[in-house]
Amino acid sequence: MRNIYFFLFLGIGIQIASAQKSLTTEEINTFKSAVEKLDSNTQTIVSDFIQYKHLSFLSNDVETQGKLAFKVPRLVKWEYTSPYKYSVIFKDDKLFIDDEGDKSKIDIGSNKMFKGLNSLITNSVKGNMFDDNAFEISYFKVDEFYLVKFIPKDETMLQFIAKFELKFYIKTSDVVEVKMIEPSEDYTKIIFKNKTRNTTLDEAVFNN
Numbered sequence: 461m462r463n464i465y466f467f468l469f470l471g472i473g474i475q476i477a478s479a480q481k482s483l484t485t486e487e488i489n490t491f492k493s494a495v496e497k498l499d500s501n502t503q504t505i506v507s508d509f510i511q512y513k514h515l516s517f518l519s520n521d522v523e524t525q526g527k528l529a530f531k532v533p534r535l536v537k538w539e540y541t542s543p544y545k546y547s548v549i550f551k552d553d554k555l556f557i558d559d560e561g562d563k564s565k566i567d568i569g570s571n572k573m574f575k576g577l578n579s580l581i582t583n584s585v586k587g588n589m590f591d592d593n594a595f596e597i598s599y600f601k602v603d604e605f606y607l608v609k610f611i612p613k614d615e616t617m618l619q620f621i622a623k624f625e626l627k628f629y630i631k632t633s634d635v636v637e638v639k640m641i642e643p644s645e646d647y648t649k650i651i652f653k654n655k656t657r658n659t660t661l662d663e664a665v666f667n668n
Contacts, residue, residue, distance in 0.1 A: 480607065483599040491599070491606055492590050494633035498657075499588040505530040507655035511540075514647050528652070530585050534578065535666045549668050550578045556668035563668060576617060584626060587635035595624075604630055619643065 483491065506529055513522040526540040540546040549556040553569030555578075568578060583589045590597065595610040610624040620642065627637035634655065641647040 479602055481601045483601060483606070487601075488599050491628075491633065495587050495590070495628070498633055499586045502586060502657050503532050504659055504661040505585060505655065505657055506659055506661060508653040510651045510653065512649045512651075514649070516644065516646055528585065529661060529665050530582070531661050531663065531666070534582050535663070536578075536582055536585065537666055547668075549666055550581065551666050551668075558668055565668075576614065580617075580621075580624070584624060584635070584638045587626060587628060587633070589624065589626065601630070602627075605636070606630055606633075 507527070509526055509528055511524045511526070513524070515522070524540050524544070525542045526538060529535075529537040529539070534550060536550040538548045545558075545560045547556075547558045549558075550568075553567065555566040555568050557564045557566070580589070589595065589608075589610055594613055596613065597611075598609045600607040600609075606628045608626045608628070610626070612618050612621060612624075621640055622643045622645075623641040625637075625639040625641070626635050627639075628635050635652070636655075637649065637651050639647055639649045
């Protein structure tokens with residue numbers, strides 16, 4: 461009986477491994493061109509999202525929901541609406557936080573780590589993070605998605621984020637999921653829903 465279970469699990473492992481297929485150089489180049497074209501034609505992004513925070517000491521992931529607003533060049537707002545009210549705005553090299561009416565501001569312009577994190581968040585929202593100087597990058601196909609894994613080369617960044625994983629719809633080349641994995645293997649996973657690009661977005665949305 462143990463042997464039967466062993467082979468069943470082995471079979472499942474093989475199926476999971478075979479579902480993730482590395483892209484060829486030609487496929488990578490075609491995919492990157494499509495993402496970069498989509499990025500260059502994007503002025504705004506508005507999306508709902510569901511965020512899952514996985515912590516090793518909790519039996520269930522912490523789930524939150526909210527709305528994302530992005531406007532070129534680097535205006536980003538994460539607004540959490542459930543189960544609590546909380547917003548984070550990246551604007552003018554500053555980080556504005558509103559924790560249910562308790563507001564604060566952090567100047568990130570002189571902080572290399574925060575500035576780098578802002579750039580990573582902005583680029584991950586757009587899907588365009590293909591910087592071989594900053595990351596070790598690997599490309600895979602999983603069902604109807606492309607999965608791209610980014611390992612930071614910067615030692616300071618590695619202290620906070622061990623790896624980024626972005627998932628794209630193959631048909632649209634649009635990013636639908638962002639996963640940020642910490643050195644402890646805890647992670648934050650964000651799934652975008654009802655995403656639209658280039659809708660009218662007033663800059664007042666980014667006022668704190």
